[in-house]
Amino acid sequence: xxxxxxxxxxxxxxxxxxxxxxxxxxxxxxxxxxxxxxxxxxxxxxxxxxxxxxxxxxxxxxxxxxxxxxxxxxxxxxxxxxxxxxxxxxxxxxxxxxxxxxxxxxxxxxxxxxxxxxxxxxxxxxxxxxxxxxxxxxxxxxxxxxxxxxxxxxxxxxxxxxxxxxxxxxxxxxxxxxxxxxxxxxxxxxxxxxxxxxxxxxxxxxxxxxxxxxxxxxxxxxxxxxxxxxxxxxxxxxxxxxxxxxxxxxxxxxxxxxxxxxxxxxxxxxxxxxxxxxxxxxxxxxxxxxxxxxxxxxxxxxxxxxxxxxxxxxxxxxxxxxxxxxxxxxxxxxxxxx
Amino acid sequence: xxxxxxxxxxxxxxxxxxxxxxxxxxxxxxxxxxxxxxxxxxxxxxxxxxxxxxxxxxxxxxxxxxxxxxxxxxxxxxxxxxxxxxxxxxxxxxxxxxxxxxxxxxxxxxxxxxxxxxxxxxxxxxxxxxxxxxxxxxxxxxxxxxxxxxxxxxxxxxxxxxxxxxxxxxxxxxxxxxxxxxxxxxxxxxxxxxxxxxxxxxxxxxxxxxxxxxxxxxxxxxxxxxxxxxxxxxxxxxxxxxxxxxxxxxxxxxxxxxxxxxxxxxxxxxxxxxxxxxxxxxxxxxxxxxxxxxxxxxxxxxxxxxxxxxxxxxxxxxxxxxxxxxxxxxxxxxxxxx
Numbered sequence: 001x002x003x004x005x006x007x008x009x010x011x012x013x014x015x016x017x018x019x020x021x022x023x024x025x026x027x028x029x030x031x032x033x034x035x036x037x038x039x040x041x042x043x044x045x046x047x048x049x050x051x052x053x054x055x056x057x058x059x060x061x062x063x064x065x066x067x068x069x070x071x072x073x074x075x076x077x078x079x080x081x082x083x084x085x086x087x088x089x090x091x092x093x094x095x096x097x098x099x100x101x102x103x104x105x106x107x108x109x110x111x112x113x114x115x116x117x118x119x120x121x122x123x124x125x126x127x128x129x130x131x132x133x134x135x136x137x138x139x140x141x142x143x144x145x146x147x148x149x150x151x152x153x154x155x156x157x158x159x160x161x162x163x164x165x166x167x168x169x170x171x172x173x174x175x176x177x178x179x180x181x182x183x184x185x186x187x188x189x190x191x192x193x194x195x196x197x198x199x200x201x202x203x204x205x206x207x208x209x210x211x212x213x214x215x216x217x218x219x220x221x222x223x224x225x226x227x228x229x230x231x232x233x234x235x236x237x238x239x240x241x242x243x244x245x246x247x248x249x250x251x252x253x254x255x256x257x258x259x260x261x262x263x264x265x266x267x268x269x270x271x272x273x274x275x276x277x278x279x280x281x282x283x284x285x286x287x288x289x290x291x292x293x294x295x296x297x298x299x300x301x302x303x304x305x306x307x308x309x310x311x312x313x314x315x316x317x318x319x320x321x322x323x324x325x326x327x328x329x330x331x332x333x334x335x336x337x338x
Numbered sequence: 339x340x341x342x343x344x345x346x347x348x349x350x351x352x353x354x355x356x357x358x359x360x361x362x363x364x365x366x367x368x369x370x371x372x373x374x375x376x377x378x379x380x381x382x383x384x385x386x387x388x389x390x391x392x393x394x395x396x397x398x399x400x401x402x403x404x405x406x407x408x409x410x411x412x413x414x415x416x417x418x419x420x421x422x423x424x425x426x427x428x429x430x431x432x433x434x435x436x437x438x439x440x441x442x443x444x445x446x447x448x449x450x451x452x453x454x455x456x457x458x459x460x461x462x463x464x465x466x467x468x469x470x471x472x473x474x475x476x477x478x479x480x481x482x483x484x485x486x487x488x489x490x491x492x493x494x495x496x497x498x499x500x501x502x503x504x505x506x507x508x509x510x511x512x513x514x515x516x517x518x519x520x521x522x523x524x525x526x527x528x529x530x531x532x533x534x535x536x537x538x539x540x541x542x543x544x545x546x547x548x549x550x551x552x553x554x555x556x557x558x559x560x561x562x563x564x565x566x567x568x569x570x571x572x573x574x575x576x577x578x579x580x581x582x583x584x585x586x587x588x589x590x591x592x593x594x595x596x597x598x599x600x601x602x603x604x605x606x607x608x609x610x611x612x613x614x615x616x617x618x619x620x621x622x623x624x625x626x627x628x629x630x631x632x633x634x635x636x637x638x639x640x641x642x643x644x645x646x647x648x649x650x651x652x653x654x655x656x657x658x659x660x661x662x663x664x665x666x667x668x669x670x671x672x673x674x675x676x
Binding site for chain 1: 411487533535542543546550556557558559560564567568569571574575576583589590592593596597598599600601617620621623624
């Protein structure tokens with residue numbers, strides 16, 4: 001349960017406390033004239049030297065005859081989602097959970113007298129502080145399980161269709177919180193023969209709802225936190241059971257990768273903030289092929305957010321293992337789509 | 339545990355009893371002149387009317403403008419392995435488990451005095467009959483877990499490099515027990531934009547070892563029975579734990595499909611013999627898109643094997659739900675590669 005709280009649940013805590021506060025200095029990203037992808041420049045939103053380092057790696061593993069050539073079937077990229085492909089302050093999945101609580105209470109007002117709904121409705125911070133992980137787990141279970149897979153999918157799709165994200169003092173659609181430079185990178189990797197997988201601490205179906213439309217990543221290329229499922233033979237549907245099968249974070253990420261992909265990636269990218277991607281990058285680096293690891297550093301208080309891990313474990317790992325640090329402030333010309 | 343025995347374990351029982359007996363009337367398949375794939379004939383080893391029915395389905399879902407057109411991202415095929423893509427008398431994985439027992443006992447002769455190895459070495463049928471599923475589970479655990487993923491992969495690859503399968507009174511390499519008509523079908527589906535997945539009751543890494551070279555199916559497109567894994571941070575390796583995470587058979591197959599693929603298939607194919615593919619075909623048929631289900635009937639005692647489920651559940655399901663029955667005797671011109 002401790003680990004669970006670090007990914008899905010603690011994230012939610014913040015939201016339940018209505019503490020969704022954006023850094024006051026956030027401004028809308030400035031457009032630049034140099035963000036058009038061309039054959040000569042696949043990464044127009046990126047700055048050197050990191051840009052050149054990425055291109056050099058991709059070239060050496062994808063050029064036939066190169067001593068570092070990696071066959072197509074092993075050219076696997078695994079990329080985190082929250083804080084790596086889109087903003088995570090707050091987690092998008094938190095917003096969904098809160099929205100579900102509201103809907104459920106409106107549909108059945110008696111829920112407002114039952115925990116954990118009562119605590120959310122009454123902004124009862126003490127309940128969650130006292131109940132800890134167990135109370136939070138109750139709430140995740142209540143909003144994400146106990147329905148069929150089809151019902152959950154419909155609910156999530158409907159939510160994404162209208163959901164807004166608090167940013168820059170206003171509210172934007174969720175397609176506006178993806179990092180524009182990363183879209184270029186995903187396309188560049190695919191154009192270079194990489195199979196791109198999202199490996200997320202978020203729950204798998206939640207991310208699958210937008211993986212194709214936001215990132216061009218098909219559902220089957222999403223690895224994520226998974227609830228237990230049970231097939232109902234009489235209705236030919238799958239029921240979402242109130243229990244987690246895989247917590248796809250930290251040491252769970254290599255496990256998810258082995259289960260879904262069956263081999264180590266040669267390119268892995270995550271972010272600092274929750275130490276969630278260290279194990280994935282280590283697993284990637286132990287590939288027998290040449291490999292590339294990168295950690296996004298949230299160091300741009302003006303254009304995105306500034307936050308650092310208390311003990312800087314992810315950045316320390318970058319230094320120790322020679323992984324690339326992506327400074328949002330210095331390495332990206334723009335952050336969000338215009 | 340009951341279900342476990344039906345898939346991995348009961349299969350092994352037969353092998354442990356050294357009861358690997360082939361039907362006496364098996365003969366080498368006869369070559370025909372009509373097995374060359376052309377644009378006009380993608381399925382030369384298949385006979386009508388089933389051949390035309392498959393082609394009609396593939397055409398209607400892959401032709402833009404067709405009222406039954408299915409978008410590329412949902413053109414998913416899920417296909418069983420044992421008894422559907424290659425022979426299953428005995429299960430290939432049984433042969434591997436037996437081989438591992440021999441190797442382990444040779445490396446450490448004291449194992450021959452310990453159960454369950456002792457029972458295998460001494461052909462002690464009574465031990466497994468008395469011990470039932472628990473004894474068999476012990477043996478699967480002993481041969482398939484307790485090592486790193488890398489070690490298991492090497493072991494399986496080495497085994498496949500030299501393994502022979504008892505067939506037609508002799509022994510053939512494992513590439514010779516795949517069904518030639520199915521290779522044509524897999525290629526035809528892929529050429530028509532299908533994403534082809536193997537969904538097997540066998541353990542996932544075992545099948546991944548040959549999925550690409552035998553069937554052109556990449557590792558990430560294999561869904562199978564999975565052990566629990568644990569990431570070892572100090573060595574960056576994954577340990578195979580002595581516990582099953584997903585039993586990918588019967589009702590487990592829709593669960594495996596949801597976890598790995600995230601949507602229902604529109605084309606599913608399995609075989610009668612162990613009732614293992616009924617749930618998958620039902621799940622496929624509940625797709626909102628047009629769908630196609632097919633069950634291989636092992637009715638060819640001359641060229642392959644003749645075996646039927648006691649209660650014919652799979653064939654009864656075909657009749658009840660209007661699924662296609664593939665008669666190996668009548669629908670295939672040849673069975674094995676020449």
